[in-house]
Amino acid sequence: MQEILGTLVRGLGFGSLYAMLAVSFVIIYKSSKVISFAQPALMLAGATLVTYLVGPVGFYLAVPMAAVAMAGVGLVVERTTIRPMIGRPVFVVAIITLGLDVVIRVITNIFIGRDVRQVGDPWGLSTVDVLGITVQQRYIAMIVVLIAVVAALFAFFRYSRWGLAMRAASLDQETSLVQGVSVGGVMALSWAMAGGLAAVAGAFVGTGSGVDQATWIIALKALPAIIIGGLDSIEGAVVGGLAVGVVESFVASYQDDFAPWLGNNFALVSPYVLLLIVLLVKPYGLFGTREVERV
Numbered sequence: 001m002q003e004i005l006g007t008l009v010r011g012l013g014f015g016s017l018y019a020m021l022a023v024s025f026v027i028i029y030k031s032s033k034v035i036s037f038a039q040p041a042l043m044l045a046g047a048t049l050v051t052y053l054v055g056p057v058g059f060y061l062a063v064p065m066a067a068v069a070m071a072g073v074g075l076v077v078e079r080t081t082i083r084p085m086i087g088r089p090v091f092v093v094a095i096i097t098l099g100l101d102v103v104i105r106v107i108t109n110i111f112i113g114r115d116v117r118q119v120g121d122p123w124g125l126s127t128v129d130v131l132g133i134t135v136q137q138r139y140i141a142m143i144v145v146l147i148a149v150v151a152a153l154f155a156f157f158r159y160s161r162w163g164l165a166m167r168a169a170s171l172d173q174e175t176s177l178v179q180g181v182s183v184g185g186v187m188a189l190s191w192a193m194a195g196g197l198a199a200v201a202g203a204f205v206g207t208g209s210g211v212d213q214a215t216w217i218i219a220l221k222a223l224p225a226i227i228i229g230g231l232d233s234i235e236g237a238v239v240g241g242l243a244v245g246v247v248e249s250f251v252a253s254y255q256d257d258f259a260p261w262l263g264n265n266f267a268l269v270s271p272y273v274l275l276l277i278v279l280l281v282k283p284y285g286l287f288g289t290r291e292v293e294r295v
Contacts, residue, residue: 011249018221018240018244019225022238023237026226035097037101042199043215050062050066078191119211228286251266
């Protein structure tokens, strides 16, 4: 039983990372109806910046500083490449974000080099006993940070002026413009927030095995998470990210015992299997808005 609970906590830890990345995808999608494929590159850039800052200022200052820096990068990206594309087909903008992903990763790889850069997290592989279960402290930190992020976003969208403006723009941009909402400002803020969240997630990704040029691939696991939860649902992104992490953790731990015929490393495929199962039952995701088109 303790082993099962330990596997669950590990899955929730990694799922928290996927959830933060998924939320960054959803925030941009809600403001512009575009899936930003630049998020993996922003995550990698944020994690790399943490590796440079952690020495001079320490981990606890390096992470928020990297988040602010990546928020600035997200803002610049929106202003210079996304804003001029307003009115163009969504597919065109999505392709542009793919190009941004490549450009940002190429630049970031210059600073990474050939070696693995260490984030230098304060926990390492230290463990703590929780209700008789031995878990790594970094998993607990990931879960706590996700809870804090979700709580902050809930308060922001519910009580702040800009949060209410973002909610209004996500529902109807034309009506929001008539009511005096700055849709351009909302889009810029959404990219800034997404960049900051990607950097925080990247920092925690690097606390395990460090940061190298292939670290960005981890962000791809957020794609099934946002589709499972629903492309336009922040709550769904959190649930989808946690579900992906838990399923991946259990498959990695018990697949050899119960289904060895699936082959090695099936855990890497399990999030997409879960995605297919959910879409068969809920085509718009667990919390996604059902779209009805009248012909």
